[in-house]
Amino acid sequence: MNSIQKNTQRLFQDALNRCSEEGLIKGTTPEVPITLPKKPEHGDFATSIALMTAKKAGRPPRELAQMIIDRIQDPEGIIDSIEIAGPGFINIRLSDDVWYRGLETILREGSDFGRGEKRAHPKINIEFVSANPTGPLHVGHGRGAAVGDALARLLRFAGYQVSSEYYLNDAGRQIWNLGQSVYVRALEILREENSPVLKKSPLDIPEFPEDGYRGDYVSDIAQDLLEKKGAEWVVENTDMDNISSFAAARLTDTIRESLEKFNVHFDVWFSEKKLHESGSIKNAVNELRKTSYIYEKDGALWFKSSELGDEKDRVVVRDSGEPTYFASDIAYHADKYGRGFDHLINVWGADHHGYVARMKGAVQALGHSPDSLETLLVQFVTLKRGDEKVSMGKRSGQFVTVDDLLEEVGRDPMRYFFLERRHDSHIDFDIETARSQDPTVNPAVYVQYGHARACSIIRKAEKELVIKKQAFSIELARQLQHEDELRILRRMMDFPVIVEDAAEAREPHRVINYLQDLSRQFQSYYTRTKSDPVLPPPSVRKGDWRKNWDWEKTHARLLWVEAIAIICKSCLDILGLAASTRMARLSE
RNA sequence: GCGCCAGUAGCUCAGAUGGAUAGAGCGCCGGACUUCGAAUCCGUAGGUCGGGUGUUCGAGUCACCCCUGGCGUGCCA
Numbered sequence: 001m002n003s004i005q006k007n008t009q010r011l012f013q014d015a016l017n018r019c020s021e022e023g024l025i026k027g028t029t030p031e032v033p034i035t036l037p038k039k040p041e042h043g044d045f046a047t048s049i050a051l052m053t054a055k056k057a058g059r060p061p062r063e064l065a066q067m068i069i070d071r072i073q074d075p076e077g078i079i080d081s082i083e084i085a086g087p088g089f090i091n092i093r094l095s096d097d098v099w100y101r102g103l104e105t106i107l108r109e110g111s112d113f114g115r116g117e118k119r120a121h122p123k124i125n126i127e128f129v130s131a132n133p134t135g136p137l138h139v140g141h142g143r144g145a146a147v148g149d150a151l152a153r154l155l156r157f158a159g160y161q162v163s164s165e166y167y168l169n170d171a172g173r174q175i176w177n178l179g180q181s182v183y184v185r186a187l188e189i190l191r192e193e194n195s196p197v198l199k200k201s202p203l204d205i206p207e208f209p210e211d212g213y214r215g216d217y218v219s220d221i222a223q224d225l226l227e228k229k230g231a232e233w234v235v236e237n238t239d240m241d242n243i244s245s246f247a248a249a250r251l252t253d254t255i256r257e258s259l260e261k262f263n264v265h266f267d268v269w270f271s272e273k274k275l276h277e278s279g280s281i282k283n284a285v286n287e288l289r290k291t292s293y294i295y296e297k298d299g300a301l302w303f304k305s306s307e308l309g310d311e312k313d314r315v316v317v318r319d320s321g322e323p324t325y326f327a328s329d330i331a332y333h334a335d336k337y338g339r340g341f342d343h344l345i346n347v348w349g350a351d352h353h354g355y356v357a358r359m360k361g362a363v364q365a366l367g368h369s370p371d372s373l374e375t376l377l378v379q380f381v382t383l384k385r386g387d388e389k390v391s392m393g394k395r396s397g398q399f400v401t402v403d404d405l406l407e408e409v410g411r412d413p414m415r416y417f418f419l420e421r422r423h424d425s426h427i428d429f430d431i432e433t434a435r436s437q438d439p440t441v442n443p444a445v446y447v448q449y450g451h452a453r454a455c456s457i458i459r460k461a462e463k464e465l466v467i468k469k470q471a472f473s474i475e476l477a478r479q480l481q482h483e484d485e486l487r488i489l490r491r492m493m494d495f496p497v498i499v500e501d502a503a504e505a506r507e508p509h510r511v512i513n514y515l516q517d518l519s520r521q522f523q524s525y526y527t528r529t530k531s532d533p534v535l536p537p538p539s540v541r542k543g544d545w546r547k548n549w550d551w552e553k554t555h556a557r558l559l560w561v562e563a564i565a566i567i568c569k570s571c572l573d574i575l576g577l578a579a580s581t582r583m584a585r586l587s588e
Numbered sequence: 589g590c591g592c593c594a595g596u597a598g599c600u601c602a603g604a605u606g607g608a609u610a611g612a613g614c615g616c617c618g619g620a621c622u623u624c625g626a627a628u629c630c631g632u633a634g635g636u637c638g639g640g641u642g643u644u645c646g647a648g649u650c651a652c653c654c655c656u657g658g659c660g661u662g663c664c665a
Contacts, residue, residue, distance in 0.1 A: 036604075038611085048607055051645065061645075086608050087645070132665070174665055211664090300663055311591070315663040325665050353592055354660040377593075380658080387599095421601065424593060426658075428600060433614080439627050443613065446627095453625060460625080494604090501604060513602060516612080527629040530621090537624035583627070 002496045003105075004098055007078060008045055009034045012090075015071040016049060024067060025057045036494065043083075043091035044490060050088040061088025099486060100477035102493045106563040107472055114496040114570060116159030116503070122372075123161045125336050126152050128347035129259070130167040133251040134178045135215055137258050137402040139429070140349055144378045145402075146418035146576075148347040149264040150508040151376075153574050158503035163341070166266045167332060170248045171273040172325065178251075179244030181212035185222035186234050186243075197231040217254075221247050258402045263411055263576045275331050281323050284331035284366075285316060293365045303330075308361030309370070330362045333373070343372050345506070350377045350424075376506060378423045384430045409434040412577045416444035419575055420512050443516060448580060450519030451568035453526065454561050455581035457534055461558055465535060470555040479556035482532075484525040489560065491518055495567050499574075508575065515571040522564055534561060 012032045020029045030052060037046045050065035057064045065084045072079070080095040106113045128148025131141045152164045169175070187205045190198040212218075225246055226234055237243055252269075259265070275281055285301070288294050293304040299319035303326070306313050316327045336344055344363075348355070356377075360370040383390035383400055390400060405414055413434040420443070421427050439446040461467040470476060480486065495514070502510035534557045536549050572579040 033607095035607080037608080038603095039608080042608075046608085048646095051607080054645070089608065134665095169665065172665065298663085302663095311661070318663045320663080322663090324663065328665095350593075350659060352660085352665095356592085377659095379593075425601075426594075430600085433600095437627080441614080446613095449627065453628095456625060498604080505605080509602085510604070513604095513612085520612085523625095524629065526625065527620095530624075530626095530629090533624055535624065539624075541624095 002493055004078075004094070004102060004493060005034050005045065005497065008092060008094070011072050011074055011079070012047055012049060012068065014073065015068045016053070018071040019057070019064075019067060024059075024064075025053055027056050029053070036497075037091065040487065042085065042089070043081075043093040045092045045094070047090050047092070048088075050084075050090060054088065064088070065090050096478070096486065097474060099489050099493065100474055100480070103477050103480075103489055103560065103563055104472045104474075106492060106566055107559060110566055111570060111573075113566060114499045115157055116496075116500060118159050118161075120161065122343035123163075123341050124155060124343045124345060125163050125165060125339075125341040126155070126345040126347065127165045127167055127336075129255075129264075130169070131255065132169045132174050133248045133255060134174050134213055135251065136217060137255055139381050139383060139400050139402065139405060140378075142262065142402040142405065142414065143381050143418040143423075143427075144347050144349060145259060145262060145264045146415045147376070147378055147423050147508065150415070150419050150511075150575050151345070151347070151506055153576060154499070154503050154508050154511065157570070157574050158499050160503070163267045164265070165268040165270055165336075167270050167272065168252060169272050169325075169328075170245075170252070171276050171328070175244045175248050176240050177209055177211060178213055178218075178247050179240035180206075180209045181214075181218050182222045182225060182247045183234070183237070183240065183243050184208045184212070185219045186226055189219070189222055189226060190231055190235070195231055197235055217251075218247075221250050224250065258406070261406055261411065262402060263415065270332065270335075272328055272332070275328055275335070280335060281327055281331040284334045285323065285327060287334065288316070288330070288362075288365060291365050293361075303358070303362065303365070305358040305361040308357075308364050310357040310361050314358050326358065326362075329359065330366070333359065333363055334366055337366070337368060344374065346373070346375045347423075348375055348377055350379045353377050374506070376423050379426045381418070382426065382428050384428050384432075386430065386432050390431070405431075412448065413442060413444040415576055416447075416512070419508050422507060422509055444577070446523075447512075447515050447519045447568070448572070448577065449583055450515075450522055451565060451572060452580050452583045453523065454565035454568060457561050458558060458565065459581070461535055461554075467535075467554065467558070469558065472559060476552065476556050476559070479553045480560055482525075482529065484521070484529070485557070485560060488518070488521050488525060488564070491521060492563055492567055495570070511571050511574050515568065515575075518564070518567065518571075534558065 009032055012034070016025075016029050016032055019025050030049075032047055032049045033052075034045050034047055037043060050061045050068060054061040054064050059067075062084050065088050069082050069084070069090065072082075078094055078098050079092060081093045083091050085091050109115075126148060129137070129141055129145045131137055137145070148164065152162050155162045184206060187198065191205060225243065229246070234243070256269075288303065293307065294316070295302050295304065300315045301317035302313045303316045304313050314326055315324050316330070317323050333344065346359075356375045359375070360373055363373045364370045409431055417427070417429050417434055433442055434444070436442040437445060439449045462469070480489065498510055498514045502508060534554060536545065536554070540549070569579045
């Protein structure tokens with residue numbers, strides 16, 4: 001709720017309370033809802049309070065509505081008119097000055113407009129991507145990256161203290177597998193080169209591991225390994241530790257570079273390996289042993305997750321004595337709490353949803369509220385080229401990588417389309433649309449153009465027409481008489497509400513929808529007011545034109561355009577999209 | 589079998605936590621530039637919100653039951 005909405009709400013709340021004090025309403029009075037009507041005819045705000053409390057008042061809703069209205073005290077005169085509509089809705093129209101004051105707020109607060117109040121708690125940890133460093137990032141990871149990063153930005157903007165984190169699974173079987181894959185490829189290279197190192201050695205080339213990594217990048221790493229460490233070093237490395245580490249480190253760098261290019265940053269890269277080395281996993285398991293949720297069966301250690309909302313119990317330590325991935329994850333989450341976070345958000349691929357319940361259970365067993373762990377499941381992306389689906393064979397290793405897409409469609413359209421929809425709905429990503437530079441085709445370009453256009457107007461006013469910017473005054477703002485100018489100003493004042501709600505719901509896509517709407521309204525205004533433009537057109541700039549031009553209106557409109565630019569910029573920043581102040585000319 | 593998510597216009601999807609006549613983009617069709625910022629804008633058409641029952645002043649939204657699709661249901665990670 002923004003301040004205008006809050007003030008309006010108070011007037012109605014007070015009026016309702018007066019009804020109650022006079023004994024017109026039985027029982028407790030509910031909080032008065034103030035909503036934004038879909039249709040402009042329904043005023044600036046609407047409330048259904050009369051419908052909600054009609055029963056308690058024992059009167060028809062419309063009659064009650066009138067009684068509430070009669071008890072409104074509005075000394076500041078923020079309300080222009082009130083009417084009862086339909087079955088008993090109260091439609092409220094505010095005085096234009098309220099909105100003009102809003103313009104002042106936007107201009108004064110600038111990039112802070114809409115920002116939530118800073119709060120110390122909850123201290124939020126948001127973990128996302130966390131792809132194994134066993135290969136390049138694919139499209140699915142890309143969506144998770146965009147969603148997690150935008151959510152982190154959104155939460156920060158909304159005032160939360162947020163740390164973003166990548167959990168690096170740089171230990172365990174998959175990493176061993178990776179090392180073995182690289183090792184075999186390296187030996188194959190040596191064989192092909194008829195390397196003397198290999199001939200001297202009696203060892204045969206081992207089979208390529210069945211669930212090994214078959215992508216071309218494995219050979220690249222093998223090649224690199226041979227160059228950096230030398231053939232002998234490689235051949236003599238029979239336990240995979242060194243080679244695995246080399247390969248994982250290499251792939252971690254690759255992943256980090258891809259994410260940087262994608263404008264995704266992490267505050268912390270958290271290593272699973274270090275969790276093993278530091279004894280954290282043992283500690284976490286011991287911690288669990290103190291609870292009643294642990295038991296032994298068939299030589300393994302089990303977690304009684306079935307008592308904490310999961311379908312069945314889960315193994316924590318195998319009969320071999322080796323901890324499972326779940327054990328690492330318990331230790332990891334314990335570590336997050338240990339570092340002072342009181343709210344954890346995990347952004348996971350939808351294929352991990354079977355994992356959510358046991359993780360919540362573990363968190364609970366460790367003594368934290370299960371509500372303090374939130375998991376967002378990001379659905380899959382289908383790639384398309386026009387009508388044609390781009391096939392992605394999972395087994396063959398022939399998947400489309402984040403780098404491929406970055407190269408073909410570019411960073412901003414990619415982020416835009418990954419963020420445009422709710423995280424839990426499937427999306428079709430059309431490469432052809434995304435790579436288009438035409439704003440009428442590509443909504444990602446369209447919203448950037450909206451911002452650039454606003455900036456262009458201001459730049460032109462200052463540089464080309466040498467118009468000196470005027471300070472805000474209510475008299476000046478009253479020059480904004482065009483219906484669209486007021487409507488768009490009202491829409492601008494929604495921004496703080498959009499931010500608050502989007503952050504609360506963990507839904508960055510709401511910011512995109514809002515930005516899309518604001519840009520569209522602005523560009524529509526812009527084209528339709530061609531005969532009454534913000535800036536004096538060349539056709540009038542003749543002779544003594546400066547004396548005849550309506551400067552007050554232009555000054556007011558320039559402030560208004562500036563406010564639009566401010567809000568577009570804030571939206572783009574939250575989404576991690578570039579906010580160019582001018583668009584590159586399209587050549588043909 | 590069980591569990592989770594989804595099903596809204598030809599297509600892709602919104603729908604602000606239960607509100608008024610369900611919206612947008614794209615596509616289709618029809619319009620607007622001797623350019624101020626047309627790289628844009630305006631308009632028409634298009635719907636039993638998968639189906640049903642219920643909850644209530646009021647349901648795309650909540651509950652229950654079906655149908656369809658995706659995913660999950662490892663001492664894999």
